[in-house]
Amino acid sequence: MIDCQDVVKRYRGLVAVDGVSVRVASGICALLGPNGAGKSILLGLLSGLITPDGGEITIAGVRLARSSFQVKQKIGVLPENLGLFDALTVKEHLELVGPIYGLGKGETGQRTDALLALFDLERSRNTFAGQCSHGMRKKLSLAMALLHNPRVLLLDEPFEGIDPTSVQSIQYLLTKIALRGVTVLLTSHLLPTIEQLTSQIVVLQQGRVVWSSANQGSGQSLRKQYFDRVEKPLLEDLPWLGH
Amino acid sequence: MAGTLAILGALRRLVRRDLTTIFSISWNNFFLFIVPIAAGGLVAIAPFVFLFGIVLLVPLCADPLHKVPPSRLNSWPLGPRERWALHAGSLALSPPFCIATLLLVLGAGTMSALIFLVVAVAVQGLSALANHAALRLPMLNPVRSVPQLPGKLGGVIRLAARQIFSVLDFYAAAILSLAATTYRIVAARPDPETFSVCALLVALGLSTFAQQMFGMDSDAGMARYRLMPLSGWQLLLGKDIAYFSVLTVLTAPLDLGAGLTFALSAVAVGRYSSLRLRSTQLRWRFVKGDIRFGVCQLIAGFVLGIGYERFGWRFFAGAAAAYGGSLAVGAAMWDRHQRL
Numbered sequence: 001m002i003d004c005q006d007v008v009k010r011y012r013g014l015v016a017v018d019g020v021s022v023r024v025a026s027g028i029c030a031l032l033g034p035n036g037a038g039k040s041i042l043l044g045l046l047s048g049l050i051t052p053d054g055g056e057i058t059i060a061g062v063r064l065a066r067s068s069f070q071v072k073q074k075i076g077v078l079p080e081n082l083g084l085f086d087a088l089t090v091k092e093h094l095e096l097v098g099p100i101y102g103l104g105k106g107e108t109g110q111r112t113d114a115l116l117a118l119f120d121l122e123r124s125r126n127t128f129a130g131q132c133s134h135g136m137r138k139k140l141s142l143a144m145a146l147l148h149n150p151r152v153l154l155l156d157e158p159f160e161g162i163d164p165t166s167v168q169s170i171q172y173l174l175t176k177i178a179l180r181g182v183t184v185l186l187t188s189h190l191l192p193t194i195e196q197l198t199s200q201i202v203v204l205q206q207g208r209v210v211w212s213s214a215n216q217g218s219g220q221s222l223r224k225q226y227f228d229r230v231e232k233p234l235l236e237d238l239p240w241l242g243h
Numbered sequence: 244m245a246g247t248l249a250i251l252g253a254l255r256r257l258v259r260r261d262l263t264t265i266f267s268i269s270w271n272n273f274f275l276f277i278v279p280i281a282a283g284g285l286v287a288i289a290p291f292v293f294l295f296g297i298v299l300l301v302p303l304c305a306d307p308l309h310k311v312p313p314s315r316l317n318s319w320p321l322g323p324r325e326r327w328a329l330h331a332g333s334l335a336l337s338p339p340f341c342i343a344t345l346l347l348v349l350g351a352g353t354m355s356a357l358i359f360l361v362v363a364v365a366v367q368g369l370s371a372l373a374n375h376a377a378l379r380l381p382m383l384n385p386v387r388s389v390p391q392l393p394g395k396l397g398g399v400i401r402l403a404a405r406q407i408f409s410v411l412d413f414y415a416a417a418i419l420s421l422a423a424t425t426y427r428i429v430a431a432r433p434d435p436e437t438f439s440v441c442a443l444l445v446a447l448g449l450s451t452f453a454q455q456m457f458g459m460d461s462d463a464g465m466a467r468y469r470l471m472p473l474s475g476w477q478l479l480l481g482k483d484i485a486y487f488s489v490l491t492v493l494t495a496p497l498d499l500g501a502g503l504t505f506a507l508s509a510v511a512v513g514r515y516s517s518l519r520l521r522s523t524q525l526r527w528r529f530v531k532g533d534i535r536f537g538v539c540q541l542i543a544g545f546v547l548g549i550g551y552e553r554f555g556w557r558f559f560a561g562a563a564a565a566y567g568g569s570l571a572v573g574a575a576m577w578d579r580h581q582r583l
Binding site: 083092 | 386387391393394395396397398399401402405406409459460461462463464466467469470471472473474
């Protein structure tokens, strides 16, 4: 469902994504890595927001370079900057995207109500996005990604900054829709959550894939494997704090 | 007291930056229009200066202390005396206080300075009240009354219309339209030629916005547009429909044909700037345009608008053709460069 081969992206001489090849046939795949590893850029490349300097991307059987329009109809994206408009309310964001994906007014309304209930956004439905908290904004952006029933989901840090109850709801929902054939690629730093949820893990570091596994297999916790293989935490005291 | 002084120092910088954005009117088409008129005497531009004064009063009267997020301000360890000093210092930094002081220094009289201050305080109070009401009772917010139109582009049109209502250009154009319509209704024998001129001025008032159709969309908004399965022409048309609809309402009581002729040419000329020279446009400010495109918009708008008035529909058709061409070229530009 998601296939990228030798994808390269350079920014002012710096290689942000360096020959990355990832294939996610189905299920939920997590992109891990330290800050600045290139995870969000790779998601931007896969969603068509960023043009690659090299390589080939295929989403749901359609080559992105050939028909980005067709790809856009099949994907749901939670972008890094959330892609919201301050001048629209929570409900109006969903009303905006429904018709664009060919949904009728009634269907958009039904799905909107269901998504707002799921993400506990019902009381904020008439609040302008600019006045919402970061967590609410993220949940709204996620609801926009799901509204049109996409075949592929590309989610940039869907669990960060969200209340635990909503995290649980999102985890449950992603598991269910993955079983129904939706392919999910997400980035996150929450290793225990990822360990529970995903069937495949890809770790990026400095724009390159340093570790990829269809299943973790080794019996060790993801946290331990990550610290061993990617980077160890720096444990250092600052003596001037607390005095 | 060092903390209070540090906060006041930061506030002073914020007010200075804010004033720069408030007076970005110097790159607005309205300003480009009145500069040559001012050469004929200041009396000729007095109505326009008065109009700017009224519209600018709202952002100018905002309390500088509101620029500090309340959560941050309340978390700082400031005592009652320091907080009082902060409020006093903030008042001294507010533009209306400075203008009133200037009026006193220039010898305009204590009474005029006092009247100005009272008006400023009243405007600030009303503005705060309106904000409070909009937050407490969202249904009273007039911006929310823009309905979602049917069809694929309905949401895009609603969003674009709300963005137009968030810039001061709209309010200047609306005041002009209201004044001219009142004249039409109230005057015993109104001069019919005045209406066409007023319609052109109303269209001129909103023409700078046509250079920055995406100015109110942040990078997040632009990302959302790029994710939507919409062709370039659909997105641009959605934005344009909102623009023309607003102008239709404002110029219909005066001379719709002349107003729309100006608007079509303004959008056609502003298309390139809108897509390629996008800069972030702040809410409640005049739109900051580009002088090159502004001059072209003024010339094209007045030539075609006056041509329509004198010689009929051919000039309207010319403006419509230019608009159609700009839509086609703009759509191709969007589709070609829509990815970063």
